Amino acid sequence: MNDQSLKILKLIGLAIAGIGLLLILLSPFIGESLTPGSLWWIEPVAYIGSGVFVLGSVVAFIGFQVIARRTRALTGDRTRTWSQVTQDYFDTFAHDMGRPLRRILGKQREARALLNETGEVTANMVAELLDEIENQAPNFRLMIENVRVLVDLEDDTAAAAVEPVDAAAIVRNVSDRYTPIARERGLELVWWCEPSEFGFIYGDGSALDHVITNLVDNAAKFARGHVEIRLTRTDSEFLVRVWDDGSGIAESHLAHVFDRGWTPELSARSEKQSSGLGLFIASSLTERCGGQLMVESQAANGDEVDDHSTIFTLSLPLDNRPVER
Amino acid sequence: MTSKSVGGGQKILVVDDEHMSDLMRSVLRRLETDGFRPIVVAPEGPHLTGDDYETQALFSMETERPSAVLLDVRFGEYDSDRFKGLSILKKIVDRDSSMPVLMFTQYTQGPYRDTAVNASLSVSASVDFIDKLASPEEVVLRLRRLIGSAPETIKIGSLFEIDAANAAVYVIENGRRDLIREIQGMKLEILSELASAMYRSEGELVPFSRLERFSDGEDSRASLRVRIRELKVSLGRAVSREFGANELIINVRNRGYRLVNPGD
Numbered sequence: 001m002n003d004q005s006l007k008i009l010k011l012i013g014l015a016i017a018g019i020g021l022l023l024i025l026l027s028p029f030i031g032e033s034l035t036p037g038s039l040w041w042i043e044p045v046a047y048i049g050s051g052v053f054v055l056g057s058v059v060a061f062i063g064f065q066v067i068a069r070r071t072r073a074l075t076g077d078r079t080r081t082w083s084q085v086t087q088d089y090f091d092t093f094a095h096d097m098g099r100p101l102r103r104i105l106g107k108q109r110e111a112r113a114l115l116n117e118t119g120e121v122t123a124n125m126v127a128e129l130l131d132e133i134e135n136q137a138p139n140f141r142l143m144i145e146n147v148r149v150l151v152d153l154e155d156d157t158a159a160a161a162v163e164p165v166d167a168a169a170i171v172r173n174v175s176d177r178y179t180p181i182a183r184e185r186g187l188e189l190v191w192w193c194e195p196s197e198f199g200f201i202y203g204d205g206s207a208l209d210h211v212i213t214n215l216v217d218n219a220a221k222f223a224r225g226h227v228e229i230r231l232t233r234t235d236s237e238f239l240v241r242v243w244d245d246g247s248g249i250a251e252s253h254l255a256h257v258f259d260r261g262w263t264p265e266l267s268a269r270s271e272k273q274s275s276g277l278g279l280f281i282a283s284s285l286t287e288r289c290g291g292q293l294m295v296e297s298q299a300a301n302g303d304e305v306d307d308h309s310t311i312f313t314l315s316l317p318l319d320n321r322p323v324e325r
Numbered sequence: 326m327t328s329k330s331v332g333g334g335q336k337i338l339v340v341d342d343e344h345m346s347d348l349m350r351s352v353l354r355r356l357e358t359d360g361f362r363p364i365v366v367a368p369e370g371p372h373l374t375g376d377d378y379e380t381q382a383l384f385s386m387e388t389e390r391p392s393a394v395l396l397d398v399r400f401g402e403y404d405s406d407r408f409k410g411l412s413i414l415k416k417i418v419d420r421d422s423s424m425p426v427l428m429f430t431q432y433t434q435g436p437y438r439d440t441a442v443n444a445s446l447s448v449s450a451s452v453d454f455i456d457k458l459a460s461p462e463e464v465v466l467r468l469r470r471l472i473g474s475a476p477e478t479i480k481i482g483s484l485f486e487i488d489a490a491n492a493a494v495y496v497i498e499n500g501r502r503d504l505i506r507e508i509q510g511m512k513l514e515i516l517s518e519l520a521s522a523m524y525r526s527e528g529e530l531v532p533f534s535r536l537e538r539f540s541d542g543e544d545s546r547a548s549l550r551v552r553i554r555e556l557k558v559s560l561g562r563a564v565s566r567e568f569g570a571n572e573l574i575i576n577v578r579n580r581g582y583r584l585v586n587p588g589d
Contacts, residue, residue: 137458141456141458169470172529175526175528175529176462176466176467177460178528180462182528189528190528190580190583191530192529192530192531194532194535195534196531196532226578228578230580
């Protein structure tokens with residue numbers, strides 16, 4: 001049964017129930033007109049009315065149930081209402097926006113206080129403020145994109161685009177965007193692809209860009225010294241591996257990394273804060289594109305010399321075009 | 326790499342009604358410091374619409390013959406001008422299908438971008454998109470790649486210059502170029518490979534697999550290592566310096582090699 005006939009079933013059910021209700025309500029008048037002067041027919045009409053009402057209600061109920069179940073099946077186990085969803089988003093968004101803003105305002109207020117006190121600001125302070133703004137700008141930029149993608153993801157009917165995409169160019173663009181940030185944080189960010197002439201893939205370029213951006217952003221937050229992005233391919237899929245040498249994610253937390261709202265404060269990974277939204281978005285987008293996002297991590301265990309690291313591996317089909325029949 | 330040679334005086338046509346904004350001014354400034362010549366399309370009149378920019382842009386295409394175009398998608402406050410940039414793009418490409426165009430979009434993703442991509446895919450042009458919040462450095466990098474192939478000579482900082490066409494490496498001293506004779510053959514190939522990766526993108530490393538074709542013998546990794554060491558010694562001798570393990574050509578965690586700016 002398709003959605004259209006389910007809707008018709010639901011409407012028919014409601015109509016039958018309505019007729020039943022009408023029969024009950026109008027039973028005195030119908031009974032009166034069938035046998036003028038006698039009340040005998042009123043009761044049977046009312047009974048028939050109730051029967052029709054119950055029947056209609058059952059049909060309508062089935063219609064509603066099937067539609068609801070089907071919608072649930074389509075949207076996974078998301079049974080939350082739209083207002084709950086938006087509330088979640090805005091909570092996280094507000095939390096995320098607050099942090100970079102606080103850092104900028106902190107520097108700004110220090111400078112302002114000095115200005116009020118002495119009438120001038122040191123060049124050093126101005127430079128610090130500028131650095132802070134520059135440092136936080138990418139966070140804002142990513143957040144704006146993330147919220148837009150989130151709203152997009154709620155639309156279950158939207159499909160991933162399929163276009164010829166230069167995957168190496170996308171990785172290069174992301175690397176270019178994050179190289180200055182990495183340098184600022186004292187990190188070395190490198191990328192490469194094998195084979196060097198990577199060629200085109202068929203998929204959703206903007207989704208790919210967004211997933212890799214979130215992975216690299218995440219890695220750059222936690223790395224101690226190095227971030228690596230590697231692009232490789234097999235016969236049927238291509239892999240983007242984002243590696244960082246941060247303190248790692250404890251095994252018990254690995255399963256929750258892609259949960260919405262999961263933040264590393266909950267884990268032993270780092271005291272630095274992160275959105276808890278980026279990885280959720282990355283995995284949701286990946287799923288929509290028919291791919292997989294995996295995480296492996298070696299957590300630091302307190303030893304002096306640790307070989308700790310975290311690897312996110314994104315695998316997507318090389319050719320996501322629908323098969324011609 | 327802020328030398329004039331990067332842009333080589335190439336003209337960039339800038340078509341954006343917000344060209345007076347601080348954000349655009351920083352892009353224009355960056356283009357100039359990197360040796361490009363930005364030409365801003367600025368029609369005159371009281372109530373400018375996207376059409377005015379279109380006319381002026383197409384006129385400037387003819388008169389200025391730019392190497393690339395920087396184009397905004399959205400023009401003005403009018404709803405009809407929401408995607409005016411796309412119609413301008415189409416007209417530009419109709420006239421010169423090889424013209425590289427870098428488009429500014431407010432958001433690089435979403436329906437807005439999809440419309441832009443669809444419009445650009447219909448024409449076989451070299452068109453790329455960039456977020457308007459991107460840093461000026463990013464814009465210049467993207468533009469540079471869009472314009473195309475690496476230049477014939479690539480500078481490594483202010484010390485060396487590689488001339489791929491003439492298969493030569495020079496050391497630059499007081500504005501004078503002196504040939505470094507020792508660097509030839511495979512060593513030169515390796516250096517060129519590393520230099521073009523650096524030119525394309527700062528973070529790109531050249532994996533061993535790509536470099537090992539320039540080495541021979543049983544243990545190609547080892548012979549590659551020897552060649553790299555020799556390269557560093559030769560380059561160092563030319564400037565009377567000794568390049569350490571983390572200078573000039575570095576081995577990145579046993580993945581491959583990367584050329585880094587040696588500094589002055």
